[in-house]
Amino acid sequence: xxxxxxxxxxFVKVGGLTFGGGYAMLPILQRDIVEHYGWATDEEVMDYYxxxxxxxxxxxxxxxxxxGRHRKGTLxxxxxxxxxxxxxxxxxxxxxxxxTRFAEYPVVQNAFAGIRACVVVLIxxxxxxxxxxxxxxxxxxxxxxxPVFALSAxxxxxxxxxxxxxxxxxxxxxxxxxxxxxxEA
Amino acid sequence: MTAYLxxxxxxxxEFLKIGVFAVGGGMAALPFLYDLGDKTGWYTSAQVLDxxxxxxxxxxxIGINMATYVGYTVGGIPGAALATLGTILPGIILVxxxxxxxxxxxxxxxxxxxxxxxxxxxxxxxxxxxVSVLGESLFNVSLWRETGVFADLFAVGPxxxxxxxxxxxNVKPTKKLHPVLYIAASAVVGxxxxxxxx
Numbered sequence: 001x002x003x004x005x006x007x008x009x010x011f012v013k014v015g016g017l018t019f020g021g022g023y024a025m026l027p028i029l030q031r032d033i034v035e036h037y038g039w040a041t042d043e044e045v046m047d048y049y050x051x052x053x054x055x056x057x058x059x060x061x062x063x064x065x066x067x068g069r070h071r072k073g074t075l076x077x078x079x080x081x082x083x084x085x086x087x088x089x090x091x092x093x094x095x096x097x098x099x100t101r102f103a104e105y106p107v108v109q110n111a112f113a114g115i116r117a118c119v120v121v122l123i124x125x126x127x128x129x130x131x132x133x134x135x136x137x138x139x140x141x142x143x144x145x146x147p148v149f150a151l152s153a154x155x156x157x158x159x160x161x162x163x164x165x166x167x168x169x170x171x172x173x174x175x176x177x178x179x180x181x182x183x184e185a
Numbered sequence: 186m187t188a189y190l191x192x193x194x195x196x197x198x199e200f201l202k203i204g205v206f207a208v209g210g211g212m213a214a215l216p217f218l219y220d221l222g223d224k225t226g227w228y229t230s231a232q233v234l235d236x237x238x239x240x241x242x243x244x245x246x247i248g249i250n251m252a253t254y255v256g257y258t259v260g261g262i263p264g265a266a267l268a269t270l271g272t273i274l275p276g277i278i279l280v281x282x283x284x285x286x287x288x289x290x291x292x293x294x295x296x297x298x299x300x301x302x303x304x305x306x307x308x309x310x311x312x313x314x315x316v317s318v319l320g321e322s323l324f325n326v327s328l329w330r331e332t333g334v335f336a337d338l339f340a341v342g343p344x345x346x347x348x349x350x351x352x353x354x355n356v357k358p359t360k361k362l363h364p365v366l367y368i369a370a371s372a373v374v375g376x377x378x379x380x381x382x383x
Binding site for chain 2: 015016017018019050051052054055056057058059060061062065066069070074077078081082085087088089091092093095096097099100106107109110111112113114115116117118119120121122123124125126127130131133134135136140141144145146148149152153156158159160162163164165166167168169170171173174175
């Protein structure tokens, strides 16, 4: 029981101290999980992180589940995975409850008008970063990016359908050209 | 009461689907959330932007923060819990089931090939969502339709702010600053210059 509580608390800290998920979680994992608790090595953490990206869902939760399972089996995985999501759940619920109540205030409306302009820029920067890692060759652009963009922007096609079609197209391209696929996953 | 339970179940189901299909971390859920808001009328696309801003400014992965926020908006505290659960459950189950085989799975040629297609698709979906975001934040499409005056289409204040931020977030000394700082500064600019017109 004590071990599970330790696991729970360790991953509550991971969830509560990471801004933005993804890479931002690695320094905290290295300090707490590797150096402080000694539950995994640096290499294991990096392997889990890399594999977490190949599965659906939230990278941080997936990585936490891997480490929890590695430490304490299936139950340990469940404890670690849920613990990492808990801080978000609590913090956002409190903020949402607060903002919903004050949404009509002029100060809040003006603040969010400014914030929305900022969010546009942040999204654009994220797209540029993703573009650099996603566009392996010209076929990515012509076969996948342009059709998906056009269908998503101008029609009501479900993103689920587009994601499934893109995965199949990737496999088809690999099958036809006999190539190894798009680099490291 | 039964209507509320049905709403919670629908919410959970929709986020379960997002948990399975939103591949690529962070912003990947954004196009799905736009689609869901359109389909159900639970929230507007302007609200999605506000949620995204809050999600970027608070600890935790953006994907979970967005799910919690949408869940709360639609169904209160139970909604927040169920949307979050739906988002993380598919990943947790798959990790537990596949952990033993995953090294082989990761080196699998077809998995790599699928990601070759998934990454550009994810980028394209976010870019398409980004285009509709422009209409919400930098342009007043509805005001323009009402008045017919072309100049009314442009929200000049937010456009200037976005242009300044686009430069600051991409040049050397200020590039490294945390997004929270930019969001906080933008809120102050919005209040001082009354960018919301309120």
